[in-house]
Amino acid sequence: MLSPLLTVLARTGLDALVLVPGANFRRVFAKDFHQMERPLAVIVPVQGKPCAVVPHLEMGSFAAIGFPGEVFSWRDEEGYMGAFEAAAAALPQLKPGARIGVEGQRMRVFDLFALQKALPGAQFVDIHAEISAIRL
Numbered sequence: 001m002l003s004p005l006l007t008v009l010a011r012t013g014l015d016a017l018v019l020v021p022g023a024n025f026r027r028v029f030a031k032d033f034h035q036m037e038r039p040l041a042v043i044v045p046v047q048g049k050p051c052a053v054v055p056h057l058e059m060g061s062f063a064a065i066g067f068p069g070e071v072f073s074w075r076d077e078e079g080y081m082g083a084f085e086a087a088a089a090a091l092p093q094l095k096p097g098a099r100i101g102v103e104g105q106r107m108r109v110f111d112l113f114a115l116q117k118a119l120p121g122a123q124f125v126d127i128h129a130e131i132s133a134i135r136l
Contacts, residue, residue, distance in 0.1 A: 001068065002044055004028060004134040008101070009046045012130055016045040016094055017101035019131070020111060024103060027135035029065045033058065039080050039111045042067070043087055045094060051087040053080065081114060088118035096121025104128045 005028060009017060019025050019042045021033035033040055038055035040062075050069035054062045059073050070090050074083035088094065098119065102112065104126030112124060 001028065001066070002050060005044045005131075006046070008127065008130050008134065009044070012101060012125075012127055013099075014046070014101045014125060014127070015098040016043055016091070017127065017131065018043050018103070018107070018111075018115060020103060020107050022103070022106045024106070024131050024135060029067075031061070031065045033061070035106075035108070038076070039084075039108075039114060041084075041111060041115070042069075043091060043100075045091055048091065048093055051090050053083045053087050055080075081117065084114045084118040094119055094122060098122045099125055101125050101127035101131070103131055 005017060021035045021040055026032050040054050040058060042050060042052045044050040052067055052069060052071045054071055054073050056073045056075045072083040072086045074080045100122050102124050105128045
């Protein structure tokens with residue numbers, strides 16, 4: 001399931017990448033999630049288990065993909081930042097200075113801001129083309 005993403009990480013030399021709902025997500029997980037006002041993000045490190053930040057409303061659908069990592073759900077009344085911080089804490093290998101690839105043509109600004117806050121000192125790199133190559 002994650003091998004195409006690990007191939008992208010090996011090619012780019014990055015420490016991790018983040019996938020959000022869209023065509024690339026659908027290709028990797030064979031499940032379609034629509035981007036809505038609630039963030040959903042999968043963080044795949046080059047080493048260790050991946051993590052996902054998932055709105056509680058989507059947990060049933062997300063469970064169906066058989067995600068091989070830890071899932072941090074959140075509810076509207078508490079907000080999503082705690083789930084992003086919990087996911088970051090579960091990825092201690094992503095220290096300040098880590099280079100993390102994102103889908104620059106797909107990721108929304110508030111998703112990126114949440115990642116930047118949860119992973120202070122990380123450098124975020126647009127690798128949209130490299131991630132998209134797995135489905136082309």
